[in-house]
Amino acid sequence: MKLTRPDLLPLLRCPACGTALREVEDSRLGCTGRDHHFPLAEGRPILLVDAALEPPKRNDVISAQAHGREGTERKGLRRVLDRFRQATTADIFADDRRQVPLLVDRIAALTGERGWVLDVGACEQYYRSSLERLGPLIAMDISLYSATDVVGDCHALPFADASLFAVSAIEVLEHLRRPWRFMGEVARVLQPGGLFFGVVPQYAPTHGFPHDFFRYTRGGLAALAEDAGLELHEAWPLGGRWGTLLHWYWANWARESRLHRIPGLNLAHHLGFQGVAWLFDRLDAAAEHGARPLPQEHNDHVGWSFIVRKPARS
CATH class of the missing domain: 3.40.50.150 (Vaccinia Virus protein VP39)
Structure with missing residues (x-):
């Protein structure tokens, strides 16, 4: 698998030693310094050393x-x-x-x-x-x-x-x-x-x-x-x-209220809060x-x- 953005290669550097990167066999990038290697996922480089690849958030x-x-x-x-x-x-x-x-x-x-x-x-x-x-x-x-x-x-x-x-x-x-x-x-x-x-x-x-x-x-x-x-x-x-006051209210009380246990009321509370916040922000x-x-x-x-x-x- 090749890089999906080969135009980025001249800009990329090894996060471990700072040397230039090059494409090597079996879908990897290798550095020109200390022979660090980094995988490609769907053609995109995973350039991590001390950090782990986090799963994408879904909400x-x-x-x-x-x-x-x-x-x-x-x-x-x-x-x-x-x-x-x-x-x-x-x-x-x-x-x-x-x-x-x-x-x-x-x-x-x-x-x-x-x-x-x-x-x-x-x-x-x-x-x-x-x-x-x-x-x-x-x-x-x-x-x-x-x-x-x-x-x-x-x-x-x-x-x-x-x-x-x-x-x-x-x-x-x-x-x-x-x-x-x-x-x-x-x-x-x-x-x-x-x-x-x-x-x-x-x-x-x-x-x-x-x-x-x-x-x-x-x-x-x-x-x-x-x-x-x-x-x-x-x-x-x-x-x-x-806006700051209402933001504090939502963060510190509304999210923990019993309304969150009732889906319909929770939605009404959230939308109502947002509408009030919008009005006060305009005022x-x-x-x-x-x-x-x-x-x-x-x-x-x-x-x-x-x-x-x-x-x-x-």
Whole structure:
């Protein structure tokens, strides 16, 4: 079996020793340094050393994402519920459908350059068409999804030094055991002047259990970037004061209530909560999508969208 994306081979590096990779017999890649070998699965390289291949997550949200990437819709009641979620999530839930195009627009306004874009933790990557506006795209995950181009570990990115124009991490940093190590890897693979961007939660229910480790403030993002030799160019908050309060309510009480034992009432409660959250988010003048001014230090938010930059060579 051959690589499905042979155009990626010049960019790939052994995650164990950092040397170039080449195709060898019996559906494997081998490095040119210490003779490490990595299998291909359905033509896609499994470039893992210290991490194990995780089984792909399967749930209702990921199923909806897969349909979004394919440009199709689910049928019946699920289709109605998907449209309801899209209409009501807005900023309050750091909705990727809104944030990824906004991030891409801001980056396009920053620079006219284009190049390879790596999307880590890509999952089913239903926002792929937005990221492709920045250049040729590589979808990486620690699991093998239909959208995955490379299976890799964020703590040891299998790419050459200074080979990428941009790295994207949409709701990924909270799931990394050592995000500071990942940030160092981002600094290594980005070209001078390259960009790292994404979305992180500040308040959010525990999710992706047991791989849910951190929450972020704007100051935390800036510190991570600075320690890796990068700079936080811009960050804007997601969800106003009402949205944050209602998010806390859902995370800490509603999910554990007795309503969850009654399927019909549970659904009504969930949809009702989302509708109230949407209304309050619209009533909160500070929650205008993408236009909210930088908050005062004491303000809390559901999450943050951010753009980090690698300094250009002087």
